[in-house]
Amino acid sequence: MNDPRLARLATLLVDYSLRLREGEVVRVNSSDAAAPLILAIQRVAIERGVHAYANVALEGLAEILVSEGSREQREFVSDLAYREVDRLDAEITIWSEANTKSFSRADPEARGQVYAAERSLVNRRWQRIGRGEMRWVGTLMPTNAHAQDAEMSLLEYEDFVFRACHVDGDQDPLAHWRAAAEELTARAAEFADAREVRIVGPDTDLRLGVAGRTWQPSYGTHNMPDGEVFTSPVETETEGEIRFTLPAVFYGREVEDIRLRFEGGRVVDADARSGADYLRTLLDTDDGARVLGEFAFGLNYEIDRWTRNILFDEKIGGTVHLALGSGFDDCGSKNESALHWDIICDLREEGEIYADGELVWRAGRFLEAPKPAVERV
Amino acid sequence: MLVDYSVAAREGQQITIEAPSLAAPLVREVYRRILAAGAHPLPRIGIEGMLENLMLEGSDAQLDWVNPARRDDIEEVDGRVVIMAPLNTRSLTRVDASKQARLHRALEPQRNRYLERAANGELRWVLTLFPTQAAAQDAGMSLPEFEDFVYAAGFLDRDDPVAEWKRFGERLDGVEAFLSGISELRVLAEDTDLRVGVGGRTWIGSRGLENFPDGEIFTGPVETSVEGTIRFTYPAIFHGREIDDVRLRFEGGEVVEATAARGEDLLREMVAVDEGARRVGEFAFGLNEAVTAFTREILFDEKIGGTVHLALGTAYPETGSSNRSALHWDLICDLRDGGEVYADGELAYRDGAFVVL
Numbered sequence: 001m002n003d004p005r006l007a008r009l010a011t012l013l014v015d016y017s018l019r020l021r022e023g024e025v026v027r028v029n030s031s032d033a034a035a036p037l038i039l040a041i042q043r044v045a046i047e048r049g050v051h052a053y054a055n056v057a058l059e060g061l062a063e064i065l066v067s068e069g070s071r072e073q074r075e076f077v078s079d080l081a082y083r084e085v086d087r088l089d090a091e092i093t094i095w096s097e098a099n100t101k102s103f104s105r106a107d108p109e110a111r112g113q114v115y116a117a118e119r120s121l122v123n124r125r126w127q128r129i130g131r132g133e134m135r136w137v138g139t140l141m142p143t144n145a146h147a148q149d150a151e152m153s154l155l156e157y158e159d160f161v162f163r164a165c166h167v168d169g170d171q172d173p174l175a176h177w178r179a180a181a182e183e184l185t186a187r188a189a190e191f192a193d194a195r196e197v198r199i200v201g202p203d204t205d206l207r208l209g210v211a212g213r214t215w216q217p218s219y220g221t222h223n224m225p226d227g228e229v230f231t232s233p234v235e236t237e238t239e240g241e242i243r244f245t246l247p248a249v250f251y252g253r254e255v256e257d258i259r260l261r262f263e264g265g266r267v268v269d270a271d272a273r274s275g276a277d278y279l280r281t282l283l284d285t286d287d288g289a290r291v292l293g294e295f296a297f298g299l300n301y302e303i304d305r306w307t308r309n310i311l312f313d314e315k316i317g318g319t320v321h322l323a324l325g326s327g328f329d330d331c332g333s334k335n336e337s338a339l340h341w342d343i344i345c346d347l348r349e350e351g352e353i354y355a356d357g358e359l360v361w362r363a364g365r366f367l368e369a370p371k372p373a374v375e376r377v
Numbered sequence: 378m379l380v381d382y383s384v385a386a387r388e389g390q391q392i393t394i395e396a397p398s399l400a401a402p403l404v405r406e407v408y409r410r411i412l413a414a415g416a417h418p419l420p421r422i423g424i425e426g427m428l429e430n431l432m433l434e435g436s437d438a439q440l441d442w443v444n445p446a447r448r449d450d451i452e453e454v455d456g457r458v459v460i461m462a463p464l465n466t467r468s469l470t471r472v473d474a475s476k477q478a479r480l481h482r483a484l485e486p487q488r489n490r491y492l493e494r495a496a497n498g499e500l501r502w503v504l505t506l507f508p509t510q511a512a513a514q515d516a517g518m519s520l521p522e523f524e525d526f527v528y529a530a531g532f533l534d535r536d537d538p539v540a541e542w543k544r545f546g547e548r549l550d551g552v553e554a555f556l557s558g559i560s561e562l563r564v565l566a567e568d569t570d571l572r573v574g575v576g577g578r579t580w581i582g583s584r585g586l587e588n589f590p591d592g593e594i595f596t597g598p599v600e601t602s603v604e605g606t607i608r609f610t611y612p613a614i615f616h617g618r619e620i621d622d623v624r625l626r627f628e629g630g631e632v633v634e635a636t637a638a639r640g641e642d643l644l645r646e647m648v649a650v651d652e653g654a655r656r657v658g659e660f661a662f663g664l665n666e667a668v669t670a671f672t673r674e675i676l677f678d679e680k681i682g683g684t685v686h687l688a689l690g691t692a693y694p695e696t697g698s699s700n701r702s703a704l705h706w707d708l709i710c711d712l713r714d715g716g717e718v719y720a721d722g723e724l725a726y727r728d729g730a731f732v733v734l
Contacts, residue, residue, distance in 0.1 A: 023438070032398035035424045042427055046434045051442045056422035058398060060405050069412050076417050078391055080453060084446040 003036070003158070008167035009139070009224070010040035013092055014048060016174050017137040017221050022049030024089035029055045034096035034141035041092060059098050066106045066114050074113040077120055085124050088134050095311065096141035100149055104252055139165075139224040140311055150307035157307075164225035164302045164312060177220045180227060184217035184299065186370035188229045191215040194355045197233075197295065199320065201351035202243060203259065208295055209237025213332045227300030227315045232333030233292045236265040242322070246306050246313070248279075248343040254308075255279045258343060266290045267324070283324070288337030293327030296320060297361075298344070310342055318348035318364025378531065380410035382539050383503035383586050384456035388415030392456040397423040400462035400507040407458050419454065421447070425464045432472040432480060440479045443487060451491045457502040463511040466673070467617040474646045477616055482650070482703040489691065489701065495587070496695040505589040506676050516672035523672075530590035530668045530677060542585040545592065549582030549664070551734055552594050556580045559720040562660070564685060566716040567608065568624065573660050573687075574602025578697045583680075592665025592680040597698020598687075601630035603657050607687070610711040611671050611678065613637075613644070619673075620644050623708055631655045632689070648689065653702025658692035661685065662726075663709070675707050683713035683729025 014020050026045060028038050038054050045052035065074060085091075103111055128134045140146065140161060147157035162168040166176040191197075195211040213231045220226040244258040255275030260267050267290040272279050283290050301317030314321050325340040327333025347353070348364035360366060380386050392411050396404050404420065411418040431439060450457075469477065494500040506512060506527065513523035528534050532541040560576030578596045585591040606626045612619040620640030625632050632655045637644045648654055666682035679686045690704030712718070713729035720726075725733045 025444075032401070032422065032424065035398070035426070038424050039426050039430060042430050043434065046430060046436075046439060049436060049438065051439060051444075053444055054422075054424050054427060056398060056420075056424060058401055058404055058420060058422050060401070061408050061418075061420055064405060064408055065412065068409060070415070073412055073415075073417060078417065078419060080391070080419070080446070080449050083449060087445055 005158075005162040005167050006037050006040040007043070008173055009162065009165055010037065010044045012165065012167060012173045012177065012220075013041060013137055013139060013224060014044045014050070016177055017224055018090045018092070018135045020045065020048055020050045020090060023051070025051045025053075025087065026090040026092060027053060027055050027084075027088050028092045028094065029057075030094035030141070031057050031059060031096050031098065033059070033098050033143050034094040037094055037096070037139075037141040059102075062114060063102055063106065066103070066110045069110075069114075071110075071113060074110060075117050077117045081121055082124055085121060085128070088128075090135045091125065093136070093138040094141050095138065095146075096143055097145050098143060100145045101252060135221070137220075137222055137224055138311065140309070146307075146309060149309060150305075152307075160303075160305075160307070161225075161312075164300060164315075166225075166302065177226075181217070181219035183370055184219045184227070184229055187297075187299075187366070188215040188217040190370050191229070191231070191355065196237075196356055198354040198357075199242065199345070199347075199351070200354070201345070201347055202245075204240075204242045204345070204351070206238065206240040206242045206262065208292070209234035210295070214330065216328070216331060223311060223315075225300055225303065225312065225315060227303070227317070228296045228298055230294055230296030230328075230331070232327035232331035232335065233295050234265070235291050235327075235333075235335050238262040238265045238292050241269075242345060244343050245346050246319075246344045248341065249308055249310070250278075250282060250341055253278055262292075265292070282339060282341060285325070285339045286337050288335045289325050289339040291324070291335045291337070292322050293325050293333055293335045293337065293340055294321070294323035294331075294342070296322075306344070313344055314342050316344065316346075319344050319346050320353070321345065378533070378538055378542075378585065379407055379458050379503055379505060379589060380414060382542065383589055384458060384501040386411050386414040386416040386456055390416040390455035391419055391453065392416050392458060393419045393421050393450055393454050394458050394460070395421045395423075396458075396460035396507070397425055397462050397464070399425065399464050399509055400460045403460055403462070403505075403507040407460070411458075416455075419450070421450070426468070429468050429472070432469060432476050435476070437479065440476060441483045443483055448487055451487050451494070455500060457491070457500065459502065459504045460507050461504070461512075461674075461676070462507040462509050464509065466511050466515050469616045470618055472616070474643050478646065478650045478703065485691070485701075485703040488705075493694060496693070501586070503587055503589050504676065506674060512672070512674055515674065516670065516677075518670075526670065526672075527590070527677075530665060530680070531585070532590075532667070542591075546582065546584035549584055549594055552662070552664070552731065553580045553582050555725070555731070555734060556594065556596070556720070559725075561602075561721055563719040563722075564607065564710070564712070564716070565719070566710065566712055569605075569607045569710065569716075571603065571605040571607045571627070573657070574599035575660065579695060581693070581696060588676060588680075590665060590668065590677065590680065592668065592682070593661045593663050595659050595661030595693070595696070597692035597696035597700065598657050598660050599630070600656055600698065600700050603627040603630045607710060609708045611709045612673070613640075613706070613708045614673055614675065615643065615647060615706060618643055625708075627657075630657070647704060647706060650690070650704045651702050653700050654690045654704040654706075656689070656700045656702075657687050658690050658698060658700045658702065658705060659686075659688035659696075659707070661687070678709055679707050681709070681711070684709050684711050685716075685718070686710065
């Protein structure tokens with residue numbers, strides 16, 4: 001397989017997302033299904049004088065650990081693994097599954113122990129990223145499993161993924177993403193002084209307090225594809241109701257047509273056409289699970305459909321999403337929870353958003369392009 | 378066999394599984410057995426093509442780079458199960474021999490270190506091969522035929538393979554006892570008259586612990602002792618490239634003349650890798666009678682019952698040899714048809730079998 005789009009995606013990840021430099025060490029985490037993209041990344045890395053190697057999760061091993069390992073084995077994280085993370089300058093995660101439902105029948109407690117062990121390594125990575133010691137980007141290599149979830153053929157899905165990353169045509173992907181970075185940065189800056197965001201749509205009228213919160217643009221340095229602007233709302237100010245027309249997915253389980261009512265920042269009423277019990281279970285996870293940790297605009301207009309994969313779904317151009325549960329420290333959030341559940345609200349057909357009473361968005365589009373940041377001074 | 382017998386995994390140990398993704402079915406079984414033993418499996422899975430990319434396009438700095446995480450593995454793990462599963466045994470054919478040599482030199486300290494830890498009893502390792510189409514093709518067999526060959530060579534077609542390997546080990550002990558009292562071996566065959574000093578060196582019988590399948594007895598000859606000529610009946614293979622009809626002449630333990638009917642340039646480059654590459658680091662008898670065919674895979678070929686082989690380059694330290702090199706390259710000489718070996722002047726081996734035992 002020698003799809004030129006893979007080579008362009010590899011170049012984008014190496015030169016734009018991670019800006020790898022000569023002598024740096026990058027680890028590519030993935031499954032064997034992603035081999036063509038791993039090799040493409042390695043080729044670009046070699047050209048740049050970078051030391052690249054792969055960390056490959058072979059299909060089936062995690063399932064064997066969950067079902068046959070002892071608790072001690074499931075919770076084990078080798079000190080070798082921590083030290084390995086500590087030495088990296090950068091890391092690329094390629095999600096690429098042969099079967100997205102491998103764990104659906106696993107014992108949840110055993111699975112949770114394996115996840116917790118994996119999370120301790122991911123947390124170590126985030127600590128290092130937070131200190132500026134390493135960079136990370138996550139992307140996806142199309143497989144039949146992901147295509148099936150998205151209800152497409154593999155060929156259609158490949159077109160969709162590579163279009164979303166802007167590596168599919170004659171255009172220079174790096175130029176596109178640099179322009180997107182400027183635009184999204186300017187958009188985030190426009191919201192810096194906003195005090196309230198109001199979302200109006202079918203069965204929806206929700207007010208969020210955002211005073212004093214930081215808005216972040218997300219333009220391809222942590223996710224590829226990318227394209228969102230997000231913040232964490234003030235914990236006590238969310239008021240009103242919202243209806244989510246797209247199904248919400250959590251660990252492979254779907255909840256359809258969710259309706260939430262907020263008072264004083266907290267969900268006080270929750271219903272759904274299917275999966276309502278699961279919805280209520282998730283809301284009862286802990287105290288912070290009923291409070292919003294995130295509000296975001298999806299602004300990648302090449303992502304034009306729902307695919308059951310949050311990497312893409314949260315960026316669908318013309319949607320907003322809210323996350324129940326933990327918020328982002330760097331946005332100013334104080335909400336803590338074990339939950340962070342993104343739920344997407346489609347505003348493309350009809351829907352309006354007001355910032356401090358002024359209409360800024362209608363039917364999935366901002367009314368005006370963001371003013372370049374320099375002119376705002 | 379690999380987990381319970383070869384590396385003898387025990388509770389709480391860390392065992393790496395080093396394999397390409399093509400070996401997935403065997404990796405999963407090994408992973409299962411390691412869990413069942415109460416140990417922690419640490420998979421290190423390779424992607425076909427990465428080594429080729431590195432060797433074809435890598436700079437010197439990249440070829441010299443040793444991943445510190447893998448160096449840590451070598452220092453700390455209790456066992457290594459290393460599985461070969463080639464997708465294409467010739468994928469490195471286009472690569473510059475000097476680049477291959479450079480990469481090997483970079484990995485040399487790591488190789489020496491795990492052999493040292495193994496010699497000290499701190500680490501157990503085993504190398505095996507998962508049958509693939511590419512390996513079968515090299516052996517001139519269909520995949521089902523090659524699978525039968527591989528599993529027969531490991532005695533896995535017998536009722537109790539562990540018992541078979543223990544019995545085989547007892548036979549090796551007898552050979553070992555005999556060879557341990559010998560100070561010089563002389564190998565005689567067509568175009569071959571080679572003297573190898575082995576006095577004071579330790580003979581080690583390989584009984585399925587570090588290679589699987591297995592079946593050889595080897596030592597590290599006295600570094601300066603090898604004298605005479607040897608002609609190797611089978612092609613010598615280095616990373617997929619074949620060198621036909623290798624002939625070597627030794628003086629004072631060093632190769633002083635190296636010729637081949639085909640691939641002589643590569644042969645000369647290999648011998649010139651470093652100081653130790655000119656000396657013999659290993660001399661061995663192949664003793665596995667279930668391995669009868671030449672397969673172009675050294676894991677099997679060096680155990681062909683009725684052959685001897687010697688390796689240019691680094692020695693196994695536990696034999697008592699101090700020869701060190703980035704190279705360890707096995708060359709095989711078939712003695713089944715008229716070959717003889719004299720031990721301190723007495724005929725000890727003829728037509729591929731010991732006559733003294």
